[in-house]
Structure formats: structure tokens, C-alpha cells
Amino acid sequence: MKYNQVEPSIDKDDINNVTEYLNSGSWITEHNKTRELEDEIKSLVNRKYASAVPNGTIALYLSLLGFGLENKKIAVPNITMIATINSILWANSVPVLIDTDENLCMSYEELIKFNDLDAVLFVPLNGRTGDGEKIQKWCADNEIIFIEDSAHSLGSSYENSYCGGLGDASVLSFTPHKIITMGQGGMVLSNNSKAHDYITKLKTFNRSKDKVDWHEGFGLNFKITDLQAVLGLSQFSKLNRFIENKKQNYLHYKNYIENDDVEVMSFNKKEVPWFFDIKVKSLDLKNEIVNKLKSEGIETRGLYPALSKQNYLSKYKSDNLDNSENIFNKILWLPSSNNLKENDIKIISSAINSAKII
Numbered sequence: 045m046k047y048n049q050v051e052p053s054i055d056k057d058d059i060n061n062v063t064e065y066l067n068s069g070s071w072i073t074e075h076n077k078t079r080e081l082e083d084e085i086k087s088l089v090n091r092k093y094a095s096a097v098p099n100g101t102i103a104l105y106l107s108l109l110g111f112g113l114e115n116k117k118i119a120v121p122n123i124t125m126i127a128t129i130n131s132i133l134w135a136n137s138v139p140v141l142i143d144t145d146e147n148l149c150m151s152y153e154e155l156i157k158f159n160d161l162d163a164v165l166f167v168p169l170n171g172r173t174g175d176g177e178k179i180q181k182w183c184a185d186n187e188i189i190f191i192e193d194s195a196h197s198l199g200s201s202y203e204n205s206y207c208g209g210l211g212d213a214s215v216l217s218f219t220p221h222k223i224i225t226m227g228q229g230g231m232v233l234s235n236n237s238k239a240h241d242y243i244t245k246l247k248t249f250n251r252s253k254d255k256v257d258w259h260e261g262f263g264l265n266f267k268i269t270d271l272q273a274v275l276g277l278s279q280f281s282k283l284n285r286f287i288e289n290k291k292q293n294y295l296h297y298k299n300y301i302e303n304d305d306v307e308v309m310s311f312n313k314k315e316v317p318w319f320f321d322i323k324v325k326s327l328d329l330k331n332e333i334v335n336k337l338k339s340e341g342i343e344t345r346g347l348y349p350a351l352s353k354q355n356y357l358s359k360y361k362s363d364n365l366d367n368s369e370n371i372f373n374k375i376l377w378l379p380s381s382n383n384l385k386e387n388d389i390k391i392i393s394s395a396i397n398s399a400k401i402i
């Protein structure tokens with residue numbers, strides 16, 4: 045038996061929906077199905093505007109452009125997937141690395157030490173919301189733009205808002221290991237008509253009118269395809285099931301892992317676990333677990349290394365990044381797909397329980 049750390053969850057309905065669409069004689073490229081997907085997601089997360097784009101990285105980049113964040117100073121948590129900081133660099137802005145808290149999210153206490161920021165790019169990492177709402181309020185009070193990278197977090201909620209619905213703009217991603225997938229895909233969500241119009245122009249060659257080759261200015265092609273949107277809609281119709289399944293599997297891991305040196309990291313009731321993570325007492329034990337699981341065909345993944353540890357980003361390193369730099373040695377992501385059943389989790393947990401340092 046082999047357990048992948050992640051894999052897409054595609055069923056017969058997904059296949060039938062895509063096949064039916066292809067048989068319908070449609071033009072395949074971005075059109076009504078994409079608008080339907082944008083409408084579904086924006087109403088779920090309570091936003092006025094949504095723009096589907098080819099991936100989350102482009103969504104981040106366009107969200108920064110939409111809010112005039114070129115050549116600016118933008119705070120970013122020191123633990124996140126590389127696309128978050130690369131979107132800042134792509135926009136010719138300067139990233140300011142902020143240490144993380146026990147939720148692996150940007151630390152409020154560390155952030156507020158900075159008084160020269162133009163924007164904050166907050167990441168509810170792995171579905172955990174941390175101090176997101178507190179940070180958003182601080183940003184609003186200080187006229188700092190708040191952008192939310194919710195690539196991991198469709199379905200999770202803060203106390204008062206949905207992930208995807210907090211601050212000036214939010215970004216989602218739909219790669220195969222995300223909460224729902226359409227192969228690749230991303231979305232920018234906001235309540236700002238000016239930003240939305242600008243993003244729409246940028247993603248559609250800035251045409252003055254559809255089907256006409258006069259252009260109001262610079263623009264590119266960041267459209268998706270209705271073929272993808274059909275899969276996205278099909279997956280979206282199962283979102284509640286996926287969420288319940290993730291929550292149930294988290295409880296199974298909590299129940300079956302009984303190694304005193306391993307802590308199953310917790311989620312509150314409003315958060316949807318994207319990946320199931322464990323905190324292990326020592327690096328040696330972490331390595332032991334990785335190897336033991338590997339020998340039984342069980343794949344794991346380490347947490348993202350701190351951005352400040354990436355060579356090409358070392359010039360952005362500053363003091364006070366200890367939490368985020370050290371936690372990498374202790375955290376491991378376990379198999380987390382929606383295809384896992386209770387018995388699979390029992391088997392994986394029992395391998396973890398038998399790992400020890402002699």
C-alpha cells in the first residue's frame with residue numbers, strides 16, 4: 045500500500061461533468077462557466093468581485109498591481125510557500141520578513157514593530173487563521189493595505205469573516221493538492237471595483253471592447269478556460285463534503301497518534317485542516333519518523349523552510365526571526381488527501397507510534 049502526502053480527489057461526477065461539457069460544442073476558453081465559478085466563490089466568502097486567473101502566483105501578483113503595490117514595502121510571514129514572497133519581488137516591491145507565532149502565521153507582536161509598511165500580505169497558513177483579523181484591523185487603523193493569501197484556506201473562517209473575504213483583497217489557488225482543484229487555477233477576490241476593473245483589463249489584453257483589437261493600454265493574457273472552470277464547479281459542489289472529511293480525518297489522527305514525543309497540531313472548529321501536521325520533540329525523531337514511514341510506503345513533507353534561510357532571499361534577513369527559522373526542524377506534514385479512510389489513518393498513526401529514538 046502506498047500513501048501519497050497529497051493527491052487530487054476526482055470522482056465519476058467530475059469526469060462526467062467535464063465530458064458533458066466537452067460534448068456540448070462549447071468554445072472551451074474562459075466564458076460563462078468561469079463567471080459561474082467566480083460567482084459561486086465570491087458569494088461563499090462574501091466578496092463583491094472575483095477574477096479567475098491561471099494560478100495562485102498570478103493571482104497574488106495581480107492583487108498587488110490592483111492595489112498599486114509596485115515599488116512598495118510589504119510585510120510577509122517568514123514561513124510561507126515561495127510564491128507569496130516571489131509575487132512581491134515580481135511587483136518590484138521590497139519584502140519585510142516577519143516572524144511567525146505558534147499557529148505558524150505572521151506574528152502580530154512582531155509586525156507592529158514596523159512603522160513604514162505600505163502593505164501586509166497575510167497567510168492563513170494551512171487553514172489556521174492566527175491573528176489575521178487583529179492584523180487586518182491594525183492595517184485598517186494605520187492605512188496599510190491588507191492582502192490575504194488564502195491559497196490553503198478555502199472553507200476556513202476567522203471569528204467574523206471567511207478566509208478569502210478579509211481585508212482589501214484575497215487570493216485562492218486550485219492546484220491538485222488544494223481544498224478544491226481544477227488542475228491549476230487561482231482567483232483574486234475583493235470589494236473594490238477599481239482594483240477589479242484594473243485586474244480584469246490586465247488579464248484580458250486591456251481590450252477597449254470584446255472582439256475588437258484596440259487597447260486602452262498594456263495588458264496580458266491571464267485568462268483561464270471554461271474547461272477548467274467546469275471541473276472547478278464540480279469540485280466546488282462537493283466543498284462541504286471535503287471540509288467535513290478533512291475535519292473528521294483530523295480527529296482520527298488525533299485519536300490514533302499516541303506517541304508521547306509527537307503532538308498533533310490543533311485546529312479550532314472554524315478552521316479546515318489543509319494538511320495534517322505534527323510537531324515532533326527533536327530533529328532526530330522527525331528524521332526517524334520520516335524514514336520509518338517511507339519504508340512503509342507513507343510519504344510525508346517537511347514544513348516550508350523559513351524564507352530567510354533561502355540563499356537568494358538572505359539579503360532580506362533581519363533579527364527576530366528565531367521562531368520561524370527553528371520550527372522547520374520539528375514539523376512534518378502527514379498524508380492529507382481527501383481519499384484517506386479511517387483505516388488508512390490507523391495504519392499511518394501506528395507507524396508513527398512505533399517510531400522512537402533508541
Ligand SMILES: Cc1ncc(COP(=O)(O)O)c(C=O)c1O
Nearest residue numbers: 099100101125127195217218219
Ligand atoms: C500559500 C501559497 N500561496 C500561493 C501559492 C501559489 O499558488 P499556485 O501554485 O496556484 O501558483 C501557493 C501554492 O501552493 C501557496 O501554498
